[in-house]
Amino acid sequence: MNPQLAGLEDLEGTYVFDLHTSNRAMKLNRFLWKMIGTEARAHFSKDPENAMTEAGLSDTEKDLVRRQDWIGLIRAGASFFVLEKFARVAQRTNLEVYAMMRGETFDEFMATRRVPECR
Amino acid sequence: MAKIIGGIGTSHVPTIGVAYDKGKQDDPAWAPLFKGYKPVADWLAEKKPDALVFFYNDHATTFFFDLYPTFALGIGAQFEIADEGAGKRPLPPMRGNVDLSIHIAESLVNDEFDITTFQDRPIDHGCASPLPLLWPHAPDWPGVIVPIAINVLQFPIPTAKRCYKLGQALRRAIESYPEDLKVVVVGTGGLSHQVHGERAGFNNEEWDMEFLDLFVKNPEELTKLRHADYIRRGGAESVEQIMWLAMRGALEGEIRELHRNYYLATTTAMTVTLYEPA
DSSP: OOTTTTTOTTOTTOOOOBHHHHHHTHHHHHHHHGGGSHHHHHHHHHOHHHHHHHTTOOHHHHHHHHTTOHHHHHHTTOOHHHHHHHHHHTTOOHHHHHHHHTTOOHHHHHHTSSOTTOO | OOEEEEEEEEOOOHHHHHHHHTTOTTSTTTHHHHHHHHHHHHHHHHHOOSEEEEEEOOOSSSSOTTSOOSEEEEESSEEOBOOOSSOOOSSOOEEOOHHHHHHHHHHHHHTTOOOEEEESOOBOHHHHTTHHHHSOOSSSOSSEEEEEEEOOSSBSOOOHHHHHHHHHHHHHHHHTOSSOOEEEEEEEOOSSOOOSSTTTTOOOHHHHHHHHHHHHHOHHHHHTOOHHHHHHHHOGGGGGGHHHHHHHHHTOSOEEEEEEEEEESSSSEEEEEEEEEO
16 A cells, blocks of 8 residues: 555545556556547547557446446546547546546536536 | 746636637636736737746546556657547647756756656646737747656645645756746646536535635645545646646745735636746
């Protein structure tokens, strides 16, 4: 256990991205990361199934990507910072992704914010 | 001899870049953010520093997790602004000073700070989100940046104390550079926010204010906190505030806070501060 992180076990709704997670979910994260490239984006848009197979995603991971299950992808080991690159391709804003991770509608989530018009 | 003349703390929220590119400077929801940068931009225009050293973090853009440097210094005459999935931004490449960056690399490594160097790689919103709010970019940026990336994404990440020490080592590097350059050190990130998991949207204004006060008066206290403390108090991604401590290390000693703007609109407590040595 990394002593810098000890004591977070009971912190709900938080998934620390450490080398254990990174190592386990390397293919998924690489697939999401590649969305910063125009060719990878075009390939995924045209042929998502092959793009996922070529990236070596498991059936579970493919299903999470297909359903754009953001919290499921985080639980499967995705780093938010590559997930947000895929969100751009999926035409979702970060605010929309936050709402979905919290299990709320966009309007419900924005109603909890101080300046909901700031988007 | 080069000299550090001040420090800036700033958020690097990507949405700031989006709002900037869409021209939302006067939009009532965004104006409190953009107006809050004006005094800092004015100070920079008056002081005319030659270089801004950016302690920032990459967001798995310049580097991927298969080889993720703990500390990495960019070397180049230009740094392209990265496409992060939504295409290129309408901004010129950021400018660099090859000799200055190399001197800092040599000084840090000889000072036992064995930093990684990178060249010819684009840089993401970690630098590019706040930069146009600080410096004009037309016809071109008025000075150079020295990008120093700190891993705050993939644990283990450096301790708060190690970041502070990196700042101290940076100061020795700057002050041993033979040219009479004026340098401002920028620490980016924060303040309270969490962007992943069901806890996304977490903020803690009380802690943010405590952090800003301790930052000036008693930074040592902040260097003693563990990552878990930052995560619990300010939200998971607020741990990136350890990058402010690198800036604080470079300004070691007493400092004065000349300006503070704090705007918590949706999910990140967007903050900008300006410091000068006391």
